[in-house]
Amino acid sequence: MKMSELPLPQGVELHDGPSPEQTAEALADDVAKVLRRRLKHARNATLVVSGGSTPVPFFQALSGKTLDWGRVVVVLADERWVPDTHPDSNAALLRAHLLQDCAACAQFLQMEVGEGDPETALPAIERQLAPLALPVDVLVLGMGNDGHTASLFPDAPELAQAMAADNECRVALMTPPSQSRKRITLTPPVLAGARFTALHLKGQEKLDTLATALADLDDPMAMPIRAFLKPGLEIYWSP
Numbered sequence: 134m135k136m137s138e139l140p141l142p143q144g145v146e147l148h149d150g151p152s153p154e155q156t157a158e159a160l161a162d163d164v165a166k167v168l169r170r171r172l173k174h175a176r177n178a179t180l181v182v183s184g185g186s187t188p189v190p191f192f193q194a195l196s197g198k199t200l201d202w203g204r205v206v207v208v209l210a211d212e213r214w215v216p217d218t219h220p221d222s223n224a225a226l227l228r229a230h231l232l233q234d235c236a237a238c239a240q241f242l243q244m245e246v247g248e249g250d251p252e253t254a255l256p257a258i259e260r261q262l263a264p265l266a267l268p269v270d271v272l273v274l275g276m277g278n279d280g281h282t283a284s285l286f287p288d289a290p291e292l293a294q295a296m297a298a299d300n301e302c303r304v305a306l307m308t309p310p311s312q313s314r315k316r317i318t319l320t321p322p323v324l325a326g327a328r329f330t331a332l333h334l335k336g337q338e339k340l341d342t343l344a345t346a347l348a349d350l351d352d353p354m355a356m357p358i359r360a361f362l363k364p365g366l367e368i369y370w371s372p
């Protein structure tokens with residue numbers, strides 16, 4: 134699938150760059166602009182970011198942007214059930230690449246994960262996320278080649294409950310058999326309706342996955358990213 138052939142719904146914008154670094158820089162510029170604009174009118178701005186490998190150059194570019202970072206609340210879209218010193222920890226990734234330089238003083242609202250039993254810990258994580266003001270100002274999503282986004286995995290037995298229209302919980306425990314780690318994810322009540330939502334992708338495989346997702350938007354359970362392929366979404370892609 135080529136970029137130009139993607140059947141994008143009206144109102145979904147595509148930003149394609151020649152390299153991951155240039156696309157990351159463009160996304161960082163746009164996110165910084167939205168945060169600065171928001172901080173002119175609000176005491177705090179909220180930034181929800183994804184983990185994984187794709188966002189690393191974006192985090193590095195964003196951490197160098199000048200804005201009033203002390204008033205920015207940063208939250209992860211999802212986390213793996215590991216201590217925050219573990220190489221698989223998204224919090225560790227954020228500390229290493231985003232919460233540096235100008236962004237070192239941002240307020241990181243961290244999910245306390247990795248200790249004990251996740252089922253038992255879930256109510257405490259829900260309480261930790263309670264101060265997060267909604268709607269979120271900026272949300273940067275990623276996507277896996279199975280169509281998952283955040284940790285909303287198609288094979289997670291908890292997916293239907295997490296995606297249910299009447300779900301009022303901010304976080305959900307996901308135990309997809311495809312993954313070696315249990316996950317904690319923000320839920321659609323938090324992820325939907327952000328003032329600015331970006332989907333950050335790299336590589337041909339992700340483009341092909343996106344094309345598959347776009348081919349049947351009516352089935353978000355098969356590919357949860359579909360729930361976010363809506364007008365207002367900005368997609369940033371590079372080869």
Ligand SMILES: O=C1O[C@H](COP(=O)(O)O)[C@@H](O)[C@H](O)[C@H]1O
Pocket residue numbers: 183184185186187188210211212223274275276277282283284
């Ligand atoms: O497991 C995850 O995967 C997706 C995509 O990761 P990537 O390594 O292909 O960029 C990510 O968006 C999600 O936050 C992460 O936990």
